[in-house]
Amino acid sequence: MATRLLLLVACSLMAIASASNFYQNFDVTWGDGRAKILNNGQLLTLSLDKTSGSGFQSKNEYLFGKIDMQIKLVPGNSAGTVTAYYLSSLGPTHDEIDFEFLGNLSGDPYTLHTNVFTQGKGNREMQFKLWFDPTKDFHTYSILWNPRHVIFMVDGTPIRDFKNLESRGIPFPKNQPMRIYSSLWNADDWATRGGLVKTDWSKAPFTASYRNFKADACVPSSSTSKCAANSGWWNQELDSPGYQRMQWVQKNFMIYNYCSDRKRFPQGLPPECFIA
Numbered sequence: 001m002a003t004r005l006l007l008l009v010a011c012s013l014m015a016i017a018s019a020s021n022f023y024q025n026f027d028v029t030w031g032d033g034r035a036k037i038l039n040n041g042q043l044l045t046l047s048l049d050k051t052s053g054s055g056f057q058s059k060n061e062y063l064f065g066k067i068d069m070q071i072k073l074v075p076g077n078s079a080g081t082v083t084a085y086y087l088s089s090l091g092p093t094h095d096e097i098d099f100e101f102l103g104n105l106s107g108d109p110y111t112l113h114t115n116v117f118t119q120g121k122g123n124r125e126m127q128f129k130l131w132f133d134p135t136k137d138f139h140t141y142s143i144l145w146n147p148r149h150v151i152f153m154v155d156g157t158p159i160r161d162f163k164n165l166e167s168r169g170i171p172f173p174k175n176q177p178m179r180i181y182s183s184l185w186n187a188d189d190w191a192t193r194g195g196l197v198k199t200d201w202s203k204a205p206f207t208a209s210y211r212n213f214k215a216d217a218c219v220p221s222s223s224t225s226k227c228a229a230n231s232g233w234w235n236q237e238l239d240s241p242g243y244q245r246m247q248w249v250q251k252n253f254m255i256y257n258y259c260s261d262r263k264r265f266p267q268g269l270p271p272e273c274f275i276a
């Protein structure tokens with residue numbers, strides 16, 4: 001039954017492979033000129049100053065796919081700034097897959113914050129430090145989203161695998177198409193050391209850069225062309241080396257895991273925390 005449903009979904013989707021042209025794939029949505037598409041659509045920059053941040057969103061909605069974006073984060077003293085890059089559907093029972101980069105003082109490490117919302121409910125934060133300086137160069141942040149897994153990857157290294165555990169009563173994002181959103185904004189009330197470190201506006205404007213967007217993804221449409229049939233990512237999951245690399249990251253770079261936060265869940269940890 002589940003398989004048949006998946007096939008039905010798969011057949012009403014159109015596979016697209018979008019390469020990096022920001023004019024074709026994205027709309028700048030806010031920031032009054034602070035978001036810029038440059039180099040014939042090859043580069044996008046977001047900026048933040050005391051008056052406003054900025055943001056963009058994808059023209060397409062996606063339902064499953066492998067989506068890559070290269071991002072170079074705000075360099076120098078980025079404390080108080082947040083660069084959010086995420087997939088989200090709309091409405092009170094929305095699904096969402098989040099990367100958020102919390103800035104820091106010069107030389108102090110960024111925090112990569114991740115979360116997964118299903119049916120409007122999140123509270124699944126996992127946070128990481130990175131094994132490189134994300135402000136020196138572009139690095140690739142990927143979401144592999146298929147009917148069984150949401151896998152977060154950094155430069156191809158898996159850092160988190162949210163599994164489809166519907167059979168255990170845990171909702172999984174699989175019915176609501178999502179757009180890609182990104183924004184650069186000020187969150188110095190909480191982002192850096194819980195709000196202790198404020199944004200230094202003398203360093204503004206703050207700028208983050210994007211390039212080489214790639215979506216090998218399904219776009220819901222009335223077309224009957226097949227999405228899943230020849231997409232390698234449709235059935236992809238972590239193989240044993242991939243799993244070992246994820247373990248390496250989680251052991252050495254994970255700084256927060258909601259599944260270890262018993263204080264926060266006095267009634268008991270969420271059910272997915274007990275399933276390896």
Ligand SMILES: *[C@@H]1O[C@H](CO)[C@@H](O)[C@H](O)[C@H]1NC(C)=O
Pocket residue numbers: 102103104105108109110111191192193194
């Ligand atoms: C900033 O750096 C400090 C010191 O290393 C660290 O405790 C903190 O987690 C870092 N990240 C943020 C977002 O504050």
